[in-house]
Amino acid sequence: MVDQLGRFAWYELLTTDRPSAAAFYAEVVGWTVKDASSPELAYTLLTAGDAPVVGLMDLPEEGVRMGATPRWLGYVAVDDMDARTSQIRRLGGAILVSPTDSNIGRIAVVADPQGATLALVTGLTYGQSQPSGLDQPGRVGWHELLAEDRSKVFPFYGELLGWQQASVEADPASVYELFSAAGQTIGGMLTKLPGVSQACWLHYFNVDDVGAAARRVNARGGRVLQGPIELPDDCWIVRCVDPQGALFALQGAWDQKGIERSSASEVTWSAKWEGIASQGRMVLPKTKRQKS
Template identity: 60%
Template sequence: MVGHHGHFVWYELLTTDIAGAKAFYGEVVGWGARDASTPDLAYTLFSAGEAPVSGLMELPEEAIKMGATPRWVGYVAVDDVDETADRIRHLGGAVYVPPTDTNVGRISVVADPQTATLALINGLKLRTSQPAEFDKPGRVGWHELAAADWKKALAFYGELFGWQQTDDETPRLDSYRLFSADGQTIGGMSTKHPKVPVPFWLYYFNVGDIDVSAERVKSGGGLIFQGPTEVPGGNWIARCVDPQGAMFALQGLRSQANVGRTPAAEVPASELGWSAEWDGISSKGRLVVPKPKD
């Protein structure tokens, strides 16, 4: 993983319905799916073209008993998983899954000091194109943290991964800040809306037509709770929940046929970092923080 330290390089969906997730994301994002199971673990690879872009597995029964619900988890490449996990503890975070060798590499599932969950990885065994093809269809093109306090979160991740606030001339909300890894802007952070129960990471999947994909979310049994909403740069975004309750987002262009359409949900600009519409998904999109492992 030389040169990728501090970059998101892998993503996994933990769900309660493997077959349903394959069909849903195949329609919405256009991913293919192939089996990559081992004798010890049932595992599916989602792919964009020939390139694997994310993994799919059952939400462990132990996690369900602890109250965990379906979710997406992003993996950040680090030079040493064990050392980084120790640093997270030292900086006030938690380790939920200690450093472990798996079918995708040596990993650890952790949380920052504000309880937002993510994972660490070293030695990714898959020939993924992340982060090189960050802007290609089917890839994760944006990473967003809804934090309890974005300034403290940025300081934490800056010390841990070397992330830095991005200075650009694009107008932004005071509560929303872009961040970069090795000079590449890869996401944004904001202080979460009070109605959002806990801090968390949200991942944006690139799609060709935001309206087409948004319609497929709804027809596939998912929910759009914000958007499509236009953002600086000409893209449109939609924040969604899949049929099993995992939150994700879409980003893409709008076809000429849809340019004049009214967005599915209008949100005041002051609430771009999550809105009062959270009430509408609180029973389906709830987030539960597991207990850390010693």
């Protein structure tokens, strides 16, 4: 676990239709579906080869009644759960689910001071044990925070998780800020546009062919909200929503056939966000940002 500390180490989809969602992502990303349910919990694993990458569970009925919607939740590995949750309160964040033992380890669901949700985990039983695998198909290769104000929220993550601003030559006025964990650049932060209803984390799944994967998104009942967008490192991205309403993104090569770029007027994000994301990730090519 030591090499995972401070990194996203596990991901879960909380959804209203777990079997359908599992079939959707298996088709789109190429994951294999494996039942990991117990008498206490219905749980599905999606694996890349033999390696578990993400888990799926039902969105609790109480949450649905309170207005919760399907979403992806990223887990960051920490060393001391009680110390970190106490620290979150001191830093202005919130504890949404207090530390508790679960099927994947000891967890807590938290929110940063601007309301973006993530989770903490110790004693993880699944996950990406080798950070060098983050650039492989089927892995989660990038993490993006859409913040209310990214310049004000970064110190929270820096103090809590030890994240650092990535040391790259970038325009000081850039609105996209890369961050690293244990010397590896793993994501970026930007101030969201008003059309994005609340601060949130967006996770990018690696695929061999973004164009083909985007066609599968549409064919299986999801929607491509934005893209394909070309980045300067020969990587393409699309931002999507699954059939149950959870946001996610894909990244990889693109065959440039069979799908047209989406119109910004069709989605809640403005065309400016496309420029922001591309400009921000321009400063660190994929091969460098994913190097351990």
